Amino acid sequence: TQLLEQSPQFLSIQEGENLTVYCNSSSVFSSLQWYRQEPGEGPVLLVTVVTGGEVKKLKRLTFQFGDARKDSSLHITAAQPGDTGLYLCALFGGYQKVTFGTGTKLQVIP
Amino acid sequence: DVKVTQSSRYLVKRTGEKVFLECVQDMDHENMFWYRQDPGLGLRLIYFSYDVKMKEKGDIPEGYSVSREKKERFSLILESASTNQTSMYLCASRGTGGFEQYFGPGTRLTVT
Numbered sequence: 001t002q003l004l005e006q007s008p009q010f011l012s013i014q015e016g017e018n019l020t021v022y023c024n025s026s027s028v029f030s031s032l033q034w035y036r037q038e039p040g041e042g043p044v045l046l047v048t049v050v051t052g053g054e055v056k057k058l059k060r061l062t063f064q065f066g067d068a069r070k071d072s073s074l075h076i077t078a079a080q081p082g083d084t085g086l087y088l089c090a091l092f093g094g095y096q097k098v099t100f101g102t103g104t105k106l107q108v109i110p
Numbered sequence: 111d112v113k114v115t116q117s118s119r120y121l122v123k124r125t126g127e128k129v130f131l132e133c134v135q136d137m138d139h140e141n142m143f144w145y146r147q148d149p150g151l152g153l154r155l156i157y158f159s160y161d162v163k164m165k166e167k168g169d170i171p172e173g174y175s176v177s178r179e180k181k182e183r184f185s186l187i188l189e190s191a192s193t194n195q196t197s198m199y200l201c202a203s204r205g206t207g208g209f210e211q212y213f214g215p216g217t218r219l220t221v222t
Contacts, residue, residue: 009150033209042114042200042213043153088152097168098211100145100153 023089133201
């Protein structure tokens with residue numbers, strides 16, 4: 001079973017600060033996704049990365065896929081309270097299955 | 111606007127009861143999934159279905175069963191609820207060949 005570890009598990013920062021969360025796999029993966037889940041809601045897809053070394057930007061969020069395709073990071077610049085939520089990385093396994101990471105819970109304090 | 115709906119947002123059941131959780135999607139997706147979400151464990155796949163009447167076990171199927179009689183509806187059944195099944199249950203759907211899973215809002219089940 002492929003494992004996805006995310007760090008840190010919890011993060012509480014002030015509005016305007018920068019942060020990075022990490023996702024690491026026990027083995028190489030072909031593509032990886034990042035989801036955000038707001039309290040009381042289901043996760044929503046933010047981005048899919050498929051190429052080693054790929055960098056994608058979504059406004060203040062920057063996603064990077066490691067060259068060795070075993071890790072990924074999400075960097076948020078100038079965090080805002082609306083960024084508060086649970087950030088989940090996920091990867092496609094065999095036959096329609098998606099494996100989710102353990103999650104990073106982010107709180108941005110105004 | 112795509113939508114996945116779940117029958118209840120909150121549910122309280124007693125130990126030993128049979129529990130039905132319903133999920134409906136309006137996107138004509140072939141694939142549907144049931145996950146449970148617990149703090150520190152992320153989302154764990156219980157069962158998934160890639161077509162009507164077809165189902166596959168996920169990572170933690172013990173104590174659960176599923177039913178998919180119609181393409182748009184996927185039901186999760188707890189045959190005899192136990193306290194360790196207290197959790198958030200999330201349903202999702204995805205089109206074949208698609209990357210994105212669309213999630214419902216979740217059902218928070220408490221078994222007392």
